[in-house]
Amino acid sequence: MKWQVKYTLENLNRENEKVCAKHVENDVVEIIADGKPDVLAAIYGGYRVSEDVATEYVRLNPNIDFLCGYRKQCVWEGAAIAYLKERNIGWGNLGTLGSAILDGNANFAEHKVYAFAARLIHQYGIVDNAEREFDRIFLVTLKGGQTLRIGLIPDYEPTADNIRGLWDEFGPVDIAWNINPNGDPCANAITTGKELGCAVLKTEGMKQYLQSL
Structure with a gap:
């Protein structure tokens, strides 16, 4: 065994x-x-x-x-x-x-860590298509034609290392989405995201951010 x-x-x-x-x-x-x-x-x-x-x-x-x-x-x-x-x-x-x-x-059933966020992506009215590259990486096409790569980070309070780790393992993303509802990204995570060229967001700001693009 x-x-x-x-x-x-x-x-x-x-x-x-x-x-x-x-x-x-x-x-x-x-x-x-x-x-x-x-x-x-x-x-x-x-x-x-x-x-x-x-x-x-x-x-x-x-x-x-x-x-x-x-x-x-x-x-x-x-x-x-x-x-x-x-x-x-x-x-x-x-x-x-x-x-x-x-x-x-x-x-x-699907991976409970990512299941809610995966469903939510498809419920945004501005999303035309969402292709799942990995359990935590989605290639999303908006109805306006723009394509975004979104990475899901489940950590309670993502740090700069979490952002860099996501990039190192899965490649560049346009959005690092902190899907844990209880914590908030650390200031250094947000700064690192800006340096890399990606937005670090909580669930509460996701739809509004996508609508602004």
């Missing part, structure tokens, strides 16, 4: 007495919760989920309801997300899996 499967079983069985998780085979676990559909989830222990990774997991385990990236640092590529969604397979971290089990929607 791989380490990520072992820790997944320990966490799921410890967190809720109404949940029973057991190892099936390979990286797959079965989760049974009172009054909810049974869930088959594959647990991935790497740092990046590409389309090739997602395809291989589904090939080996065609009946899974959810693909879980166990590591907190795990990055999901947009092509992998699209592949899984087309097949009604949920995706995200262990927290997402735990919530999806209790909500009974594992096949349609």
Whole structure:
């Protein structure tokens, strides 16, 4: 049994007495919760989920309801997300899996850290199209024709290092969007954003900023 499967079983069985998780085979676990559909989830222990990774997991385990990236640092590529969604397979971290089990929607769940912001982008009336390059990077085309690259930062109080880290890993963005509703970007994060040429925004200012472009 791989380490990520072992820790997944320990966490799921410890967190809720109404949940029973057991190892099936390979990286797959079965989760049974009172009054909810049974869930088959594959647990991935790497740092990046590409389309090739997602395809291989589904090939080996065609009946899974959810693909879980166990590591907190795990990055999901947009092509992998699209592949899984087309097949009604949920995706995200262990927290997402735990919530999806209790909500009974594992096949349609998506990474809970980014889910609200991802939905909100599509609800802005000024957005014509939003292409997901990564779990946290969107290429957005406004109805006026302008294209923007938006990076989602979930940290409580993003710092200059968070802004630079986003650029270093995913390339330039036009907007660094602090999606955590409870904190605010540090002053040095805003300054660094200006130096790099991107706006550092909270959710409250996003729509107004897009309308101003």
